[in-house]
Amino acid sequence: MSLRGQVAVVTGAASGMGRALCQELAHEGARLGLLDRNAEGLASLQEQLRKQGTTCHCAPADVRDRQAVRSAIGALVAELGPVDLLVACAGITGATFADDLAVEQTEAILQVNVLGVVYSLEAVLPDMLARRRGHIVALSSLAGCRGMPFAAAYSASKAALTTYLESLRPSLRRRGIAVTTVLPGFVQTPLMENAPVQPPMARMGPEIAARHILRAIQRRSRVYAFPWSTRLLLSVLRWLPPWLYDWCMARGAMRVPHVTY
Ligand SMILES: NC(=O)c1ccc[n+]([C@@H]2O[C@H](COP(=O)([O-])OP(=O)(O)OC[C@H]3O[C@@H](n4cnc5c(N)ncnc54)[C@H](OP(=O)(O)O)[C@@H]3O)[C@@H](O)[C@H]2O)c1
Numbered sequence: 001m002s003l004r005g006q007v008a009v010v011t012g013a014a015s016g017m018g019r020a021l022c023q024e025l026a027h028e029g030a031r032l033g034l035l036d037r038n039a040e041g042l043a044s045l046q047e048q049l050r051k052q053g054t055t056c057h058c059a060p061a062d063v064r065d066r067q068a069v070r071s072a073i074g075a076l077v078a079e080l081g082p083v084d085l086l087v088a089c090a091g092i093t094g095a096t097f098a099d100d101l102a103v104e105q106t107e108a109i110l111q112v113n114v115l116g117v118v119y120s121l122e123a124v125l126p127d128m129l130a131r132r133r134g135h136i137v138a139l140s141s142l143a144g145c146r147g148m149p150f151a152a153a154y155s156a157s158k159a160a161l162t163t164y165l166e167s168l169r170p171s172l173r174r175r176g177i178a179v180t181t182v183l184p185g186f187v188q189t190p191l192m193e194n195a196p197v198q199p200p201m202a203r204m205g206p207e208i209a210a211r212h213i214l215r216a217i218q219r220r221s222r223v224y225a226f227p228w229s230t231r232l233l234l235s236v237l238r239w240l241p242p243w244l245y246d247w248c249m250a251r252g253a254m255r256v257p258h259v260t261y
Helices: 016-027 039-051 066-080 103-131 152-174 206-219 228-239 242-253
Strands: 007-011 031-036 056-060 085-088 134-139 177-184 223-226
Touching: 007 016, 007 066, 007 103, 016 031, 016 039, 016 085, 016 206, 031 039, 031 066, 039 056, 056 066, 066 103, 085 103, 085 206, 103 134, 103 152, 103 177, 134 152, 134 206, 152 177, 177 206, 177 228, 206 223, 223 228
Parallel strands: 007 031, 007 085, 031 056, 085 134, 134 177, 177 223
Antiparallel strands: none
């Protein structure tokens, strides 16, 4: 599907996969609305994209703030016109341990990763429904398919996001709006660098991840997991009975040196 001239709003645009995806969308000829809480990062991306000839505007906002998200997306619509594509990339992570449930951090993770997407959707959906066209894309995670060790809050947030989108998908599709849930594998971004427990597997760069996400957008896939090793892991994890899942996770988790499982 051609993205030339389409209006794409990307949240979490200042960093990582969101930032790399903006470059891909610009390359495809989309007009971009950039949203993130990192105003400096947004401004540098906007400058870079404008130098390349892309029409783009940025609107700094914290996705936890429902009103701020509405105003920011409203400002982008005023500059660019109605939104054809929303890509919700803004997200945070953090560890959960049995000895430290990190409740404030858990609240923040759920607010950003779940409600942040809901608020972004709320800001674009009425118009998409009226026009009977549009595409909603959100970055969930493999961590949402089963509860990952040391990542209770993050896993729960991504499980909620995946299920939320799955619930909306059939009725939105009937009304002309596609919904794509993206399940990336491990990607080398600031989010991963700050994760207290590092995955043992190799990580791909955000540029390669962005090309995968672009493919998912162009195909209007319902669910898109990448790379192939993630797809494989996903299908295995889904079918493991609870006792076997616990055994596998405990064996892996006990190899993490600085935490008690
Ligand atoms: N990296 C991975 O391996 C991986 C795997 C699976 C899924 N994901 C998901 O992919 C998405 C993008 O992750 P990434 O790895 O590209 O991370 P990233 O480089 O940290 O980018 C996330 C961006 O979202 C922004 N953000 C965070 N909280 C926000 C808020 N409340 N309001 C507005 N913006 C906010 C961040 O700003 P700050 O820099 O100020 O925090 C950052 O610019 C996330 O939803 C993540 O959960 C990542």
